[in-house]
Amino acid sequence: xxxxxxxxxxxxxxxxxxxxxxxxxxxxxxxxxxxxxxxxxxxxxxxxxxxxxxxxxxxxxxxxxxxxxxxxxxxxxxxxxxxxxxxxxxxxxxxxxxxxxxxxxxxxxxxxxxxxxxxxxxxxxxxxxxxxxxxxxxxxxxxxxxxxxxxxxxxxxxxxxxxxxxxxxxxxxxxxxxxxxxxxxxxxxxxxxxxxxxxxxxxxxxxxxxxxxxxxxxxxxxxxxxxxxxxxxxxxxxxxxxxxxxxxxxxxxxxxxxxxxxxxxxxxxxxxxxxxxxxxxxxxxxxxxxxxxxxxxxxxxxxxxxxxxxxxxxxxxxxxxxxxxxxxxxxxxxxxxxxxxxxxxxxxxxxxxxxxxxxxxxxxxxxxxxxxxxxxxxxxxxxxxxx
Amino acid sequence: xxxxxxxxxxxxxxxxxxxxxxxxxxxxxxxxxxxxxxxxxxxxxxxxxxxxxxxxxxxxxxxxxxxxxxxxxxxxxxxxxxxxxxxxxxxxxxxxxxxxxxxxxxxxxxxxxxxxxxxxxxxxxxxxxxxxxxxxxxxxxxxxxxxxxxxxxxxxxxxxx
Numbered sequence: 001x002x003x004x005x006x007x008x009x010x011x012x013x014x015x016x017x018x019x020x021x022x023x024x025x026x027x028x029x030x031x032x033x034x035x036x037x038x039x040x041x042x043x044x045x046x047x048x049x050x051x052x053x054x055x056x057x058x059x060x061x062x063x064x065x066x067x068x069x070x071x072x073x074x075x076x077x078x079x080x081x082x083x084x085x086x087x088x089x090x091x092x093x094x095x096x097x098x099x100x101x102x103x104x105x106x107x108x109x110x111x112x113x114x115x116x117x118x119x120x121x122x123x124x125x126x127x128x129x130x131x132x133x134x135x136x137x138x139x140x141x142x143x144x145x146x147x148x149x150x151x152x153x154x155x156x157x158x159x160x161x162x163x164x165x166x167x168x169x170x171x172x173x174x175x176x177x178x179x180x181x182x183x184x185x186x187x188x189x190x191x192x193x194x195x196x197x198x199x200x201x202x203x204x205x206x207x208x209x210x211x212x213x214x215x216x217x218x219x220x221x222x223x224x225x226x227x228x229x230x231x232x233x234x235x236x237x238x239x240x241x242x243x244x245x246x247x248x249x250x251x252x253x254x255x256x257x258x259x260x261x262x263x264x265x266x267x268x269x270x271x272x273x274x275x276x277x278x279x280x281x282x283x284x285x286x287x288x289x290x291x292x293x294x295x296x297x298x299x300x301x302x303x304x305x306x307x308x309x310x311x312x313x314x315x316x317x318x319x320x321x322x323x324x325x326x327x328x329x330x331x332x333x334x335x336x337x338x339x340x341x342x343x344x345x346x347x348x349x350x351x352x353x354x355x356x357x358x359x360x361x362x363x364x365x366x367x368x369x370x371x372x373x374x375x376x377x378x379x380x381x382x383x384x385x386x387x
Numbered sequence: 388x389x390x391x392x393x394x395x396x397x398x399x400x401x402x403x404x405x406x407x408x409x410x411x412x413x414x415x416x417x418x419x420x421x422x423x424x425x426x427x428x429x430x431x432x433x434x435x436x437x438x439x440x441x442x443x444x445x446x447x448x449x450x451x452x453x454x455x456x457x458x459x460x461x462x463x464x465x466x467x468x469x470x471x472x473x474x475x476x477x478x479x480x481x482x483x484x485x486x487x488x489x490x491x492x493x494x495x496x497x498x499x500x501x502x503x504x505x506x507x508x509x510x511x512x513x514x515x516x517x518x519x520x521x522x523x524x525x526x527x528x529x530x531x532x533x534x535x536x537x538x539x540x541x542x543x544x545x546x547x548x
Contacts, residue, residue: 171548366401
């Protein structure tokens with residue numbers, strides 16, 4: 001039986017076997033979780049329950065309920081001074097995952113090149129390939145805080161790329177961009193006439209400075225697809241609700257694909273999202289403060305035990321180097337799991353540029369973090385004496 | 388609120404070393420700040436929250452909310468009477484409140500009888516107490532921000548990207 005060559009061609013998520021190992025083990029302290037450890041704030045859950053009681057169980061407009069698009073529009077204006085027309089420039093999607101896929105499908109023709117800074121979120125490259133495009137990775141380095149600048153874009157412009165994907169703040173490295181750094185990137189984006197796909201799902205989790213959405217930069221709005229959602233900021237991962245904003249022409253195409261594949265995002269999740277935007281600010285602030293404390297705790301702990309770690313400025317990940325152990329990321333993660341029952345994600349899950357690093361999620365209780373770090377300390381002692 | 392206080396209010400056992408790491412301070416500075424707050428009386432003491440409903444050996448005891456209407460004392464207002472009431476060890480909380488009555492007194496006793504006799508023999512006969520109304524607590528769900536049951540298990544997948 002011949003199946004889709006394109007689908008067969010995309011790399012399997014390389015660390016599936018490692019994941020299965022983790023999932024099959026009991027009493028593991030997991031620092032491998034890519035979602036908040038908070039549950040969705042009660043007011044949001046309650047609003048969803050109420051909407052069900054009231055009988056909101058139908059389809060909505062393809063683009064998402066107009067009221068929700070209006071709320072999103074107001075929120076972006078109020079929070080960032082970013083203006084999108086709820087009628088034509090906002091599309092409510094099933095998480096940023098769907099929005100991201102739609103953006104690529106609306107943009108990419110076979111053999112189009114797409115620049116992806118690496119380490120990157122796993123699905124970017126594969127989804128580009130599914131659209132027939134070619135991902136071109138830009139390797140980022142710990143010395144630069146795992147960030148790209150205009151220079152790297154210029155260096156990769158020879159292949160005439162069509163688009164750039166930026167994840168700010170970044171999963172897995174926690175890198176977040178300051179306005180000045182974004183301006184530098186914007187210059188190169190304009191120079192090479194790139195379309196920007198800006199995945200800003202972690203934007204509310206920026207700890208050292210105010211987050212600047214990429215489309216806020218001069219002349220960038222017309223060439224940016226802005227992606228955001230509710231998963232990380234309001235602890236709503238399981239609701240699968242996000243949105244895309246961008247120029248009408250692109251949003252029309254994305255909406256066309258969306259209405260064939262999804263129809264509309266689930267109405268219950270849309271109702272919950274409305275409440276999150278309306279009354280969620282307090283919960284967001286509390287979570288942000290809590291994450292920030294844990295970040296300091298984890299970074300100090302990792303550096304104490306000799307795993308050097310740049311300071312992540314956003315998201316809830318630390319991405320320390322494990323090179324001094326002489327182990328590959330995968331071997332380190334496997335051995336740590338077997339010996340000390342601590343789960344982390346090998347850096348290579350996020351592309352070859354992640355080799356020599358592990359991703360540690362601090363979306364976990366302080367007690368867990370503390371215990372995990374002391375186990376890692378013991379693990380490292382064993383490693384160093386055997387070396 | 389000061390972040391050290393915020394952390395301690397949630398977890399009285401957080402060590403100065405851990406707090407120092409979280410707030411990028413030295414443990415010495417954290418200790419000093421805690422000492423200062425203790426001296427100022429802002430930090431009063433460190434307690435453990437018990438879910439007494441689960442203590443079977445000695446039937447947990449009973450609690451009652453008692454609304455007390457009083458006549459305030461000249462020059463001393465409500466404070467004088469409140470103090471006379473809250474000194475009783477049976478009283479676990481005492482508030483001055485607005486509305487149809489004046490003091491809300493929470494009383495804990497071994498059983499219904501002890502609470503009833505406290506009200507009849509100690510509280511009601513007090514000079515300036517004009518009347519009381521006693522409500523026994525049947526079940527406690529949440530107290531001072533803490534839900535009285537085991538925290539639910541983490542429902543997340545142990546690993547995800």
